[in-house]
Amino acid sequence: MTTDKRTPSPATCTLNGAPCRTRTGATVLTDICEHQKVSASSKHHLVPGVVERLMQSWSTKECYDHISPVSIPSHGAVVTIIEQTRRILFPGYFTSAKLHAANLEYYIGNETAELYEKLAEQITMAIRHDCRRHGQPCTNCEVRANEMAYQFIERLPDIASILAQDIRATLEGDPAVNGPDEIIFSYPGLRAITVYRMAHELHALGVPIIPRIMTEWAHGETGIDINPGATIGPGLFIDHGTGVVVGETTVIGSNVRIYQGVTLGALSLPRDAGEKMKHKKRHPTIEDNVIIYSNATILGGDTVIGAGSVIGGNIWLTESVPAGTKVVLKRPELIYQHSRADA
Known part of the structure; x- marks a missing residue:
């Protein structure tokens, strides 16, 4: 008769469905496994109560809410519009494409057509948002948005001309500058002025909310706060700017x-200055x-x-x-x- 001298496998056990810690040849029970300790500390079951209070809070809001099927303008889309407009106003500076005489017209045409479509879409949302906010009847938002977007596109050559004068003023006023490229690429003053000049045109056209989104984005990026309603002539130089x-x-x-x-x-x-x-x-x-x-x-x-x-x-x-x-x-x-x- 032979005897099996193989070492017995460690015993396997479970505690509330979870494996226990073991030593070779023996089973050691733990009070509770780590996963269960973490699970027991979870506050997930309390979240619905917070949601209920939020729902009650929103139902009594007097000054703001946007619980509506009407889309609100996208902050991210507005920033994309800013960047695309800069690529058009300063061709060759903010693009990865290599531009030369043979493809410049195609590039600018493609960028401008895309800008028109994106801007018209966001203006439509802005007008609808405004209509809902003030309980207005239908204001033909898409027709108006298409017209406003085109009028903005039509103003781009004039904006480019004014920005050229802003750059020239910076070249004349700052002995530390090493040429227009440095101003366009890195000067916060010109960046804020560029965004302001876009936003001001939209403000003058009566576009709701988007102009302010633009200038407040520039404010966060540069520390320079220019309201889109301000009227500013050509040749503005903001030095340092913060x-x-x-x-x-x-x-x-x-x-x-x-x-x-x-x-x-x-x-x-006064306190009631808002109106x-x-x-x-x-x-x-x-x-x-x-x-x-x-x-x-x-x-x-x-x-x-x-x-x-x-x-x-x-x-x-x-x-x-x-x-x-x-x-x-x-x-x-x-x-x-x-x-x-x-x-």
């Missing part, structure tokens, strides 16, 4: 230079050939900075300045304190 604010009813003439931190804003407004002040001029007018240095604040709809004036850094103005005026702060008293080495 913290610049240009309000909705601001009027800026030709060949104006603005440095970082400048605010062209409104005076203190009461909506169609009134609240922001200043800056005439031609003005220079405004860093951190200057100019406020008020009746404030006019005359042509050729220079506004120094850290100035606070709420009243008009005649043409050719230089406004600067009195030199502050500086105090120098030296510590003695033997002190």
